Amino acid sequence: MSGSTVLWVTLAVFAQESVWNFYDAQVPAQLRHYLTSAGLVGLIMGMDNVLGVIVQPWMGYLSDRRVDSRLGRWPIILAGACLAAVPFALIPWTSSLPALMVCIFFFALVANAFKGIIETLVSDYIAPENRSKAQGFIKAGVSLTIVISSLVSLLVVDRSLTLAFAIPPILMLIMIGVSWAFLGRHHTEKVLPSHRDAGAPDHAVPGGAAEFSSPWAVVRDLVRDPSGARLLLMAGIFCFAGMWSALRSLLTPYGTEVLGLSRGAAGGLALPGAVAFLIAVVPIAYASGRIGQIRAIRYGVALFVVGLLVGSVNPSPTTTIVSMVLSSIGYAVFAVNALVALWSLAPNERVLGTYAGLYTVASAAGMALGPALLGLTVDLTGWRFMLLNAAVFGAVTFTVFTRLARKTADENTGPREA
Template identity: 25%
Template sequence: MSQNNEKISKIDKRSPWQRSPTFRFKTVAIISLGFFASSAAWSLYNASVSDAFEELLKIVFPIGYLTIVGIIMTLDNIVGVIIQPIMGGLSDRTKSRFGRRMPYIMIFLPLSAITFMIIPFVEKNFRDLLITIMIFNIFMACWRSQTVALMPDFVAPKDRSKGNGIVNFLGGLGSIFAFAIGGFLITSENTVPGFLVVGLIMLIALVILVIGIREPDTRNWDFTSEITKEKIGIIQSLKQIKKEKEKSIIFMLLAIYSWFVAYAGLESLWTVYATDPFIFGMDRGDATQLLTFVALPFMIFAIPSGYLAKKIKRKNTIMLGLIIGIIDIIIANGIKSLDNLSSFYLIFPTFGLGWAFININSITMVWEMAPDQKHIGTYTGLYYFASFLANITGPIILGFFTDFMVGLENMFLVCAVWLILAFIFMIFVKKGEAELSEEEIKAKQQAIQNLSQD
């Protein structure tokens, strides 16, 4: 018995970053390929699947078919809210020779890619298409949290904003890649080549991930204490954080929900706003294209925002981003003439900059609020619960206010209110900055002792 206890005590349960705290760009770049694959798939999915459903439904429902399409296109967020926190919690306690996260990626990423490549072959049949995208949504939700949680497993807390900037940069690159592939290979008559290419890219990303990332073998790790202390699931996770004396995580999740309500609502209703004959009367294609002036700056400033957070702290960087966003949105609300439309070529890029400051650093703050390294997957799930809930309710909330209270012409004003709410919630966030590791604390204490001796 003593020999067994001695063997167990020698098991190294440290995370990869604790074993090698040096920031490794190559490792983070390889991990980011998972996010690249996910972003490419979702970008092409959102751009093409809605059109397929529109063609199928407008014949049966001449009036109201766009509402039905909108409901169908929120299914991925609903599935994500339910499944991702559960899968994140499961991965925190997974025993395998491949580690805690990689088994889920190795199983569900290829299943997602295969299902994704089936979509264009069933897009002419409503039932088959609906079943296929539901299966795809479920498969994608089963590995998203694990992909995101890989980065903090391999990167020390002080470097996570920088690492998350790299992850989001490649994610943005994945979206641009998907739009380029879609524009080049997809036509109204044939969508198969675009889906096949993105599906194959997902599989290639998986191969590189499996070859390049080596998680610790967790087969002998003891998760009994974690399993007995708490159940896996979003309700249990929310109950747990509610019991905590320090409420930073609650205010952080409220802030995340608030700014995603503003962003999701703006993203969904911008085209309606811009094409309204009483506002700008723009062509739908031109209105959609204008949103790239938000996406490109976000990608460009994804990495710099992580470095900025290291200099001025994550909370300050996020609040700076919110201030930029609030000012931009309020200015945008005052522009109602097509003659002044060129102002958006400055407003949207600036907003993209502010959005990078917000989005890049928010999840790293949530990771730092996790009670220990083993719960990062669970807290990743909580982050996506708040963001997905906002993506589901944001368009509905914004639509309600513009329909029944302030009018479409004041859509930007509603978005500004939600960003202001997020700013207020962030004031009450007291945790989430990078903390020194035990090795760094000891080194700092030793340096102080050496100075006192001198």
């Protein structure tokens, strides 16, 4: 695995994630100028997930058809970054809700169009046996975008909102441009042989890439897979992404309602877990290469559930922090391996962009429904049992990955090991 290749791919992913993090941090406050309903603000902020579900599989499929060309997926990425930067930078200049909504919609639409494609660069330039390791470095880099977003918010927003909204897209364009300069300009020299050789046979499905005439054909193949492994993995991604999103969304009110913390202190409960994620993610990536991605995710789900159970036994700020640290490390295992595992089960190397889009569909759907499902259980049992309720959902996720691990082991269709 070339360290420089991982660096340039990480830079591209970092670039687009830095914009998304600032979007999530500051756009709700912008909406609050015109809306008093927190529910309506949340609904608008969830719109990007809906657009991602619609757009990303199609754009991933389109990029798969370009991967053998001279510039590969890069024209879509470069055009998307330039187009997305404009409505993003215009957000603070809007003076009415309709104008703001136009900027939000077009940014979310265009940014979603190339978001999954950037993540697919891992499969273009990094061999299958090294993708988990690469994902570890990429996820560590992505976690730093929260720091960048926080610094821009802290140091610039109060002084100049227009400048604050200009900085992330400018950084995105610069970093994607640098990544393209070192990878995209020499795409045909650096891309993996399995992509570069248009005549190479695909490794699993008779007829190769030509069999898939549309994203729907890829989906039909996934659903009709005799082993059911890919569909199980999609279900597992849905469950885990949903529970993680639910936990993050409801942790602050849990801290105020159950632990008696102030809003600010409750909001800081997730910080130790974020630090643990950053420290653990690269070692996890190397360990996952030895034991296999799906088995590693199963262990991560188990740790996630154990963390929640620890926090539910005797609720206190200390036990909740321990709970978040353990659960965050468990989630880090999932974050590093889930997309790589799905790629490993794909029918051939020429649909990996489409599969990145399908990963987004599963995770975005889980993130949209997870908080509502966990919130419903809180309404039934009270805030005191929120972590225990989440552990029950986590146990369901563990069952899914246990079955998947056994199925892939029995049928020898699991991820390739390093």
